[in-house]
Amino acid sequence: MDDEGEAKTFKSLGVCDEMVEACESLGWKTPTKIQVEAIPHALEGRDVIGLAQTGSGKTGAFALPILQALLGNPRPFFACVLSPTRELAIQISQQFEALGSSIGVKCTVLLGGVDMMAQAISLAKRPHIIVGTPGRLLDHLSNTKGFNLRLLKYLVLDEADRLLNMDFEKAIDDILKAIPRERRTYLFSATMTKKVGKLQRACLKNPVKIEASSKYSTVETLKQQFCFVPSKYKDCYLVYILTEMSGSTSMVFTRTCDATRLLALLLRNLGLKAIPICGQMSQAKRLGALNKFKAGECNILICTDVASRGLDIPSVDLVINYDIPSNSKDYIHRVGRTARAGRSGLAISLVNQYEVGSYIQIEKLIGIELPKFLVEEAEVLLLLERVSDAKRISQMKMKESVGNKKRRKSEDADDEETERYAITTKNSKRTNKFKMK
Incomplete structure (x- = not known):
């Protein structure tokens, strides 16, 4: 696309009228850079490798060509999209359904942590699009009677670098063996790792490679700052910033699942509306937390990196790195969770004395020396007593919760042991009776 003047509308990219209307109904007025670069090649029938930063509109770049092709050839199991996380898979499915609502597109989501029988019933209705995590898709290909992807026309590997980092390699290999070689394949990734390069050679034919961003970068509308804090006062600084920006929608990133739960309890004890989300939670709880955050019932989401990619939560004003990655x-x-689609946003990183090395690596990567977030420590420490009390109560609650779980597990194990003993005794009596005869 040499003439950028021509690439300002979806129509000029070759998108058909039905799909242009669908874009308008979602408020997509102009295509993003990755869409401008990828859609024309995809509509020509080429395999595509797209490298783009988070929040760049990748889903639209592969969903529009697939739906346009489906319009001309409506059939079940037309396309399959593989995603590294359950939340991202659900979001991709919702975007397909929204774009395809006027043409009656049916979508099924295949995820772990959800009843397989309900998913099998959904597959029996022969949907057009399947979106799922590799492990659960493979489970259905192996165990669900009558289900196969022998007629598949399109395969999409979204967030491919993360798919492979999460050790889905074996599952993806098995899926590739079970689908037709004659198909279109789209591979989208934030980074081009060795594993992604290997996957590209294995499953794409003469692909066109598109780079919407040549280096690691953050969007211009994002204001980024750091705050150097002593480790023992980090909770105080977090509470101070969240209180100062109490009207904002905020995401706070931590390193561990336990930290998300502890911080959410601490903030709630101080009257802030916080909710945790992490990989150890059940699928229903993760979705519930995400929906509460999207609906505005809670304005602070405490999360691990399970929420750092792919989730489009358009109203995030503030991202806080409580732990430096x-x-x-x-x-x-x-930080790509805020300042999306041209909006402004703020990211603040709380850096303690043990995280300076990791923080310097981040500044090297993005090529910017970030300014300080200015705050008076004396003001922050006015909160110390309240925050310390709230943390102590939160830690006690977490210990109680862990104790209750262990007790329940122990009781369940005792019940199982009692049941096994009863069965063994019953069988032993039967055996002795048989011997006496």
Whole structure:
């Protein structure tokens, strides 16, 4: 696309009228850079590798060509999209359904942590699009009677670098063996790792490679700052910032699942509306937390990196890095939760004395020295007593919760042991009776 003047509307990219109307109904007025670059090649029938930063409109870049092709050839199991996380899979499915609502597109989501029988019933209705995590899709290909992807026309690997980092490699290999070689394949990734390069060679034919961002970068509308804090006062600084920006919608990133739960309890004890989300929660609880946050019932989401990629939560004003990520690239994905689609946003990183090395690596990666978030420590420490009390109560609640879980597990184990003993005794009596005869 040499003439950028021509690429200002979806119509000029070759998108058909039905799909242009669908874009308008979702408020997509102009295509993003990755859409401008990828859609024309995809509509020509080429395989595509798209490298783009988070929040760049990747879903639209592969969903529009697939739906346009489906319009001309409506059939079940037309396309399959693989995603690294359950939340992202649900979001992709929702976008397909929204774009395809006027043409009656049916979508099924296949995720772990959800009843397989309900998913099998959904597959029996022969949907057009399947979106899922690799492990659960493979479970259905292996175990669900009558289900196969032998007629598949399109395969999409979204967030491919993360798919492979999460050790889905074996599952993806098995899926590739079970689908037709004659198909279109789209591979989208934030980074081009060795594993992604290997996957590209294995499953794409003469692809066109598109880079919407040549280096690791954050969007211009994002204001980024850091605050150097002593480790023992980090909770105080977090509470101070969230209180100062109490009208904002905020995401707070931590390193561990336990930290998300502890911080959410601490903030709630101080009267702030916080909710945790992490990989150890059940699928229903994760979705419930996400929906409460999207609906505005809670304005602070405390999360691990499970929420750093792919989730489009359009109204986030503030991202706080409570823990600095050890992998610098995760910083880009975290702060990409705000300042999306041209809006402004703020990211503040709380850096303690043990995290300086990791923080310097982030500044090197993005090529910017970030300004300080100015705050008077004396003001922050006015909160110390209240925050310390709230933390102590939160830690006690967490210990009680862990104790209750262990007790329930122990009781369940005792019940099982009693049941096993009863069965063994019953069988032993039967055996002795048989011997006496």
